[in-house]
Amino acid sequence: VKLLTLARDLRRRKARERQGLFVAEGVRAVDELLRSTLPVRGVLASRRLAPEARALVGAAAELRSVPVLEVDEREFESAAETDSPQGVLAVAEAPARRLDAIALPAVARLLVLDGVQDPGNVGTILRTAAALGAAATLALPGTVDLWNAKVVRSAMGALFHHQALSCTWEELAAFLDRERVELWGADAAGTPPHEAGERPRRLALAVGNEGAGLSAEARRRVSRLVGLPIAPDVESLNVAVATGILLYELRPTP
């Protein structure tokens, strides 16, 4: 029952930050979590969890000596944050990642989230950044918490190994300066990537809020704006799709 209380508490960002813990919900996320290197405190399973899923999660948990607690459906739902969480969640330790511990290769791409608010978008962006080989994803204030259960779920395991962490503008600026990383920004009116000329060896791309785009602070700090030309009868691309296209277009060329 302690695990149940803990999971309920961890729906609040403050509680997650204070305890250094987060919740992964759904069979896929729990399975990915148990295969990761992160310490897992326990698994909470609803009695209505499908038998095959129960067996899969149970085997993975046993392999790592992680306790599995069965609870009533109603108790489970009182702790779950996402819709249709399939009746399983796990509580784990969030990795203590620090900007100054990130070791960048000579040629690197980074992603900067400047006020992206939809957890599904942020999760998809993290999955995309990891898939396309970004060295890290840095979330600025105004961005949804990276350890929000819906972000964890949409990231499909990417959060467990990709270097994703939150930082302030000051910390980011010091890091980019020290590591000689150039900062570009994504904006619908920016230069198309194929016309943007030579890419810096180390490049960070900042993407902004779903509705408002990049913040004033970001606009002051970027050295260049890149964007994708779109049809006049469409307002915008989805931010995760635009980020994917730009990261791919700006990938290091061999």
Next chain:
Amino acid sequence: VKLLTLARDLRRRKARERQGLFVAEGVRAVDELLRSTLPVRGVLASRRLAPEARALVGAAAELRSVPVLEVDEREFESAAETDSPQGVLAVAEAPARRLDAIALPAVARLLVLDGVQDPGNVGTILRTAAALGAAATLALPGTVDLWNAKVVRSAMGALFHHQALSCTWEELAAFLDRERVELWGADAAGTPPHEAGERPRRLALAVGNEGAGLSAEARRRVSRLVGLPIAPDVESLNVAVATGILLYELRPTP
């Protein structure tokens, strides 16, 4: 009350197809719909709809002489399909689009959905295809209904003007053959687009199911597989992100 009954009925695909009607939910989708050229039968508003939203939708509806019906919150929820639908929906006529009415320019890109099942993904893909200038999006059997309320909502208005329609493999094959459109398929193991050589003037890209990828039928019919190289510790890209990158990479070059 007739509109309420109608909206409830239209949650079923069969009812949508029989009546040639669909439902748009949420302020954004209803507003986009009222700005489109599609005939709108009526707007259903919950009494808890925010006053500014009520005013916005009311003004747009009046401009088009569309009746607005107010109902109790519980009645509204009995008709709404998406989560948090903001208390407003509209019933409209789905355009009667036909493959043989699509006029292709000399250089064209088309998108083919081969069993894409998540409505959010399909909506985002439609928005992306419209934004990147695809001439049409053709949905094969096994793909979620294009007029599902969650697809309509995620498409952000793209469905109202982009040539999106459902067809069979036979209809698609006859159309591609007659219009001299080459069919390529998206597959993680396919050739990266920048190595795929010269693009045909008219090219259709088929994208497959979120888990299983392209169907056996699609694999038989495509002349080439293209795909994006991803990091070894990530299973896949989200299908909407992958579609966006491939469509952009395969865009006609001037």
